[in-house]
Amino acid sequence: MPTYDYLCNACQHRFELFQSITEDPVKVCPKCGKKKVHRLIGPGGAVIFKGSGFYITDYRSQSYKKAAAAEKSDGVASSSDGKSSGSDGKSASAGSKKKQPVGAADK
Numbered sequence: 001m002p003t004y005d006y007l008c009n010a011c012q013h014r015f016e017l018f019q020s021i022t023e024d025p026v027k028v029c030p031k032c033g034k035k036k037v038h039r040l041i042g043p044g045g046a047v048i049f050k051g052s053g054f055y056i057t058d059y060r061s062q063s064y065k066k067a068a069a070a071e072k073s074d075g076v077a078s079s080s081d082g083k084s085s086g087s088d089g090k091s092a093s094a095g096s097k098k099k100q101p102v103g104a105a106d107k
Helices: 062-078
Strands: 005-006 014-019 037-039
Touching: none
Parallel strands: none
Antiparallel strands: 005 014, 005 037
Protein backbone atom coordinates (compact mmCIF):
# COMPACT_ATOMS: atom_id res chain seq x y z
CA MET A 1 0.00 0.00 0.00
CA PRO A 2 1.42 3.40 -0.94
CA THR A 3 1.83 6.50 1.18
CA TYR A 4 0.12 9.62 -0.17
CA ASP A 5 0.99 13.25 0.61
CA TYR A 6 -1.81 15.73 1.25
CA LEU A 7 -2.00 19.50 1.73
CA CYS A 8 -4.79 21.54 3.30
CA ASN A 9 -5.34 24.83 1.46
CA ALA A 10 -7.07 26.34 4.50
CA CYS A 11 -4.41 25.86 7.21
CA GLN A 12 -1.42 24.73 5.04
CA HIS A 13 -1.18 21.51 7.08
CA ARG A 14 0.88 18.94 5.20
CA PHE A 15 0.48 15.26 6.08
CA GLU A 16 0.95 11.72 4.79
CA LEU A 17 -1.52 8.84 4.77
CA PHE A 18 -0.88 5.16 4.23
CA GLN A 19 -3.82 4.16 2.00
CA SER A 20 -4.89 1.47 -0.39
CA ILE A 21 -4.72 2.31 -4.10
CA THR A 22 -8.47 1.77 -4.44
CA GLU A 23 -9.32 4.04 -1.50
CA ASP A 24 -10.75 7.50 -2.28
CA PRO A 25 -8.57 10.55 -1.55
CA VAL A 26 -9.12 12.30 1.80
CA LYS A 27 -11.23 15.47 1.60
CA VAL A 28 -11.23 16.69 5.25
CA CYS A 29 -8.15 18.08 7.03
CA PRO A 30 -7.38 16.23 10.28
CA LYS A 31 -6.06 19.45 11.85
CA CYS A 32 -8.66 22.13 11.03
CA GLY A 33 -11.58 19.96 9.83
CA LYS A 34 -12.21 21.93 6.63
CA LYS A 35 -12.83 20.29 3.26
CA LYS A 36 -9.89 21.98 1.54
CA VAL A 37 -7.50 19.02 1.27
CA HIS A 38 -5.97 17.85 -1.99
CA ARG A 39 -3.54 15.04 -2.79
CA LEU A 40 -0.08 16.11 -3.88
CA ILE A 41 1.73 14.54 -6.79
CA GLY A 42 4.57 12.49 -5.36
CA PRO A 43 7.65 10.85 -6.81
CA GLY A 44 5.91 7.48 -6.92
CA GLY A 45 7.17 4.10 -5.85
CA ALA A 46 10.79 4.37 -6.85
CA VAL A 47 13.62 1.95 -6.29
CA ILE A 48 15.68 2.86 -3.25
CA PHE A 49 19.38 2.11 -3.63
CA LYS A 50 21.22 1.34 -0.41
CA GLY A 51 24.79 0.32 0.11
CA SER A 52 28.04 1.36 -1.47
CA GLY A 53 26.56 1.65 -4.96
CA PHE A 54 25.77 -0.21 -8.12
CA TYR A 55 28.11 -0.37 -11.08
CA ILE A 56 27.84 -1.53 -14.66
CA THR A 57 30.47 -4.16 -13.87
CA ASP A 58 28.11 -5.80 -11.37
CA TYR A 59 26.04 -7.26 -14.18
CA ARG A 60 28.60 -8.31 -16.79
CA SER A 61 27.79 -11.13 -19.19
CA GLN A 62 29.35 -14.56 -18.74
CA SER A 63 31.38 -14.20 -21.95
CA TYR A 64 32.90 -10.95 -20.66
CA LYS A 65 33.76 -12.55 -17.32
CA LYS A 66 35.45 -15.49 -19.06
CA ALA A 67 37.49 -13.18 -21.30
CA ALA A 68 38.50 -11.04 -18.31
CA ALA A 69 39.55 -14.13 -16.34
CA ALA A 70 41.61 -15.39 -19.29
CA GLU A 71 43.24 -11.97 -19.68
CA LYS A 72 43.96 -11.83 -15.96
CA SER A 73 45.59 -15.27 -15.97
CA ASP A 74 47.72 -14.22 -18.97
CA GLY A 75 48.71 -11.04 -17.14
CA VAL A 76 49.78 -12.94 -14.02
CA ALA A 77 52.09 -15.17 -16.05
CA SER A 78 53.68 -12.25 -17.90
CA SER A 79 54.20 -10.13 -14.78
CA SER A 80 56.38 -12.68 -12.99
CA ASP A 81 59.40 -10.33 -13.23
CA GLY A 82 58.41 -8.76 -9.89
CA LYS A 83 56.80 -5.60 -11.20
CA SER A 84 53.13 -5.08 -10.58
CA SER A 85 51.12 -3.70 -13.43
CA GLY A 86 47.99 -1.58 -13.28
CA SER A 87 44.95 -1.90 -15.48
CA ASP A 88 46.55 0.20 -18.23
CA GLY A 89 49.82 -1.79 -18.30
CA LYS A 90 51.93 0.85 -16.52
CA SER A 91 53.81 -0.07 -13.40
CA ALA A 92 52.14 0.80 -10.10
CA SER A 93 55.13 2.84 -8.91
CA ALA A 94 55.00 5.17 -11.93
CA GLY A 95 51.37 6.11 -11.29
CA SER A 96 51.81 6.64 -7.56
CA LYS A 97 54.16 9.64 -7.81
CA LYS A 98 52.49 12.89 -6.87
CA LYS A 99 53.25 15.98 -8.89
CA GLN A 100 54.51 18.94 -6.92
CA PRO A 101 54.29 22.54 -8.02
CA VAL A 102 57.48 24.10 -9.34
CA GLY A 103 59.58 25.29 -6.43
CA ALA A 104 57.70 23.19 -3.85
CA ALA A 105 60.73 20.97 -3.24
CA ASP A 106 62.75 24.04 -2.17
CA LYS A 107 60.49 24.78 0.79
